Amino acid sequence: MDLELRHLRCLVAVVDTGTFTDAAIELRVSQAAVSRNLLALEGRLGVRLLHRTSRSVTPTTAGVQVLARARQILNDVDELVAEATTGHTRLRIGHAWSAMGRHTAEFQRRWAAEHPEIELQLIRTNTSTGGLAEGLCDLAVVRTHIDLRRFAHATVAQERRYCALPADDPLARKRTVTLDQLRDRVLVIDRRTGSTTADLWPEEARPRIEYTQDVDDWLSAIASGRCVGVTPQATTTQYRRDGVVYRPLRDAPPVDVHLIWHRQDPHPATQAAVDLLSGLYQESTSSTN
Amino acid sequence: MDLELRHLRCLVAVVDTGTFTDAAIELRVSQAAVSRNLLALEGRLGVRLLHRTSRSVTPTTAGVQVLARARQILNDVDELVAEATTGHTRLRIGHAWSAMGRHTAEFQRRWAAEHPEIELQLIRTNTSTGGLAEGLCDLAVVRTHIDLRRFAHATVAQERRYCALPADDPLARKRTVTLDQLRDRVLVIDRRTGSTTADLWPEEARPRIEYTQDVDDWLSAIASGRCVGVTPQATTTQYRRDGVVYRPLRDAPPVDVHLIWHRQDPHPATQAAVDLLSGLYQESTSSTN
DNA sequence: CGAGATCCATAACCACAGCGTATAGATCGC
DNA sequence: GCGATCTATACGCTGTGGTTATGGATCTCG
Numbered sequence: 093m094d095l096e097l098r099h100l101r102c103l104v105a106v107v108d109t110g111t112f113t114d115a116a117i118e119l120r121v122s123q124a125a126v127s128r129n130l131l132a133l134e135g136r137l138g139v140r141l142l143h144r145t146s147r148s149v150t151p152t153t154a155g156v157q158v159l160a161r162a163r164q165i166l167n168d169v170d171e172l173v174a175e176a177t178t179g180h181t182r183l184r185i186g187h188a189w190s191a192m193g194r195h196t197a198e199f200q201r202r203w204a205a206e207h208p209e210i211e212l213q214l215i216r217t218n219t220s221t222g223g224l225a226e227g228l229c230d231l232a233v234v235r236t237h238i239d240l241r242r243f244a245h246a247t248v249a250q251e252r253r254y255c256a257l258p259a260d261d262p263l264a265r266k267r268t269v270t271l272d273q274l275r276d277r278v279l280v281i282d283r284r285t286g287s288t289t290a291d292l293w294p295e296e297a298r299p300r301i302e303y304t305q306d307v308d309d310w311l312s313a314i315a316s317g318r319c320v321g322v323t324p325q326a327t328t329t330q331y332r333r334d335g336v337v338y339r340p341l342r343d344a345p346p347v348d349v350h351l352i353w354h355r356q357d358p359h360p361a362t363q364a365a366v367d368l369l370s371g372l373y374q375e376s377t378s379s380t381n
Numbered sequence: 382m383d384l385e386l387r388h389l390r391c392l393v394a395v396v397d398t399g400t401f402t403d404a405a406i407e408l409r410v411s412q413a414a415v416s417r418n419l420l421a422l423e424g425r426l427g428v429r430l431l432h433r434t435s436r437s438v439t440p441t442t443a444g445v446q447v448l449a450r451a452r453q454i455l456n457d458v459d460e461l462v463a464e465a466t467t468g469h470t471r472l473r474i475g476h477a478w479s480a481m482g483r484h485t486a487e488f489q490r491r492w493a494a495e496h497p498e499i500e501l502q503l504i505r506t507n508t509s510t511g512g513l514a515e516g517l518c519d520l521a522v523v524r525t526h527i528d529l530r531r532f533a534h535a536t537v538a539q540e541r542r543y544c545a546l547p548a549d550d551p552l553a554r555k556r557t558v559t560l561d562q563l564r565d566r567v568l569v570i571d572r573r574t575g576s577t578t579a580d581l582w583p584e585e586a587r588p589r590i591e592y593t594q595d596v597d598d599w600l601s602a603i604a605s606g607r608c609v610g611v612t613p614q615a616t617t618t619q620y621r622r623d624g625v626v627y628r629p630l631r632d633a634p635p636v637d638v639h640l641i642w643h644r645q646d647p648h649p650a651t652q653a654a655v656d657l658l659s660g661l662y663q664e665s666t667s668s669t670n
Numbered sequence: 671c672g673a674g675a676t677c678c679a680t681a682a683c684c685a686c687a688g689c690g691t692a693t694a695g696a697t698c699g700c
Numbered sequence: 701g702c703g704a705t706c707t708a709t710a711c712g713c714t715g716t717g718g719t720t721a722t723g724g725a726t727c728t729c730g
Contacts (some may be wrong), residue, residue, distance in 0.1 A: 137465040146726035161461040172450040176426040332621035
């Protein structure tokens with residue numbers, strides 16, 4: 093037997109109303125139907141979801157878990173229906189860290205002007221595909237070098253890499269830094285966004301490496317004076333902290349900034365967004381260089 | 382007729398395989414069943430989802446939209462089943478902006494030590510309830526003063542407000558600033574996070590107000606020298622930019638930091654998380670004050 | 671303490687939703 | 701224009717999910 097929405101609807105109705113009987117009324121079916129649907133659901137999942145006492149029904153630990161997801165799913169289904177029936181559309185753009193840099197505001201302005209009927213949702217993600225693989229967005233702006241065969245893509249910019257140093261580090265007195273000067277330091281890498289940073293050095297001449305789980309930790313590690321970091325230029329204006337300074341890495345290759353989207357059945361507005369974003373990046377590179 | 386997962390499964394199978402016939406094989410039903418399920422779905426939504434030519438099937442504009450959501454939903458259902466059958470659990474904590482401040486890392490460490498069986502997901506959100514009302518998380522850390530009757534809550538900290546000034550502003554030379562000194566400036570408010578900022582001034586003596594959609598714009602507006610901003614203390618270490626400096630607002634009341642969660646059927650680990658977080662905030666206020 | 675009320679599970683039955691088979695209709699390749 | 705290939709429709713039939721009825725368990729209260 094396959095899991096169906098019916099089962100989830102029963103579950104939330106029962107928990108919301110507090111009894112099988114009332115849930116049945118709300119769902120406009122008989123109490124017996126509710127009972128069997130829940131037994132079926134519990135059987136399918138292999139877990140008891142509800143404590144039944146003869147006076148009231150409360151979810152078990154597992155029930156609470158399932159309940160949260162079930163509510164979410166039913167909500168998404170409602171949204172799906174609403175969106176399809178009203179013809180409303182939206183474009184979700186995932187941007188990793190600060191890959192969109194300064195263009196965010198201008199992009200939103202122009203998009204609103206050119207495509208007022210399509211709602212724009214900007215989603216900040218830190219996964220390697222900017223949420224595209226997970227279906228969280230229709231178009232993503234990323235830096236990490238992902239498998240470009242999986243997605244359609246456009247390379248819109250190149251960014252210089254910067255070195256993040258403790259303010260009192262001797263290297264901070266220089267205007268620029270080289271890879272070799274970092275060789276004997278401890279390099280801190282943010283696991284989610286810096287996965288390829290280590291490859292800047294040949295395998296036999298790498299700094300010692302530490303990992304952090306998010307940007308806050310990453311900054312803290314550097315501010316403490318213990319580590320140095322490497323990051324694309326655009327992030328340097330956004331993630332700042334006392335005790336951390338940024339210097340250009342003179343001899344590191346630049347990072348590509350890519351737009352990626354689904355090769356098959358792309359969101360209809362994707363091409364328009366790609367064009368607009370490419371244009372913005374284009375303008376800025378030609379003017380600032 | 383109610384929408385069921387069966388319909389969505391048919392849709393994605395058809396688009397993935399490219400034909401009704403192959404989709405039917407994949408789903409282990411007859412081709413006719415697939416055909417009718419899709420007609421039913423289209424009927425329910427009132428939109429044509431697929432272009433049928435006798436050679437291939439491609440989704441319409443509306444189809445692509447629905448498809449993305451359908452994939453998401455089916456994925457969520459799979460996760461629900463997997464989670465329930467394996468007994469795996471997770472706790473999702475939504476934190477608005479930087480309301481968790483410096484505690485993030487330490488909290489993760491301690492949680493992993495004390496509850497290794499419960500996966501922690503930290504979700505950055507900017508909605509007024511930190512994603513709690515939308516079902517995106519089980520527990521949220523927020524500053525905005527929401528309707529506390531809707532949720533269970535605990536107040537864990539109070540934060541001083543700071544004023545964000547252009548670096549070359551005359552007020553930037555002072556150590557602290559007062560509300561009255563900002564009265565004739567332009568105050569920029571981030572629409573999602575600063576909804577109550579304006580209330581600091583009596584209605585008749587308010588600065589002129591401008592709104593921005595996100596933090597980047599907010600910082601830009603101040604860096605340009607055009608505006609000033611007001612923000613809780615914790616954000617000042619995380620959102621920095623050249624040309625923006627922060628000064629304590631001497632006479633503004635502090636902001637409360639709340640934990641909020643669902644009053645009924647809370648996630649089983651919620652109480653443990655509340656206790657741990659409260660403890661962390663407690664320690665820091667007693668040590669830094 | 672026992673009668674009644676209340677609630678979930680089970681049983682027995684039944685209708686129709688949804689499936690399968692067969693086929694018509696449409697479109698493409700050759 | 702014929703065959704191949706695809707979707708839609710027609711038409712029974714089966715089984716799923718519904719109904720009503722009832723049993724068993726628990727709580728309420730006289």
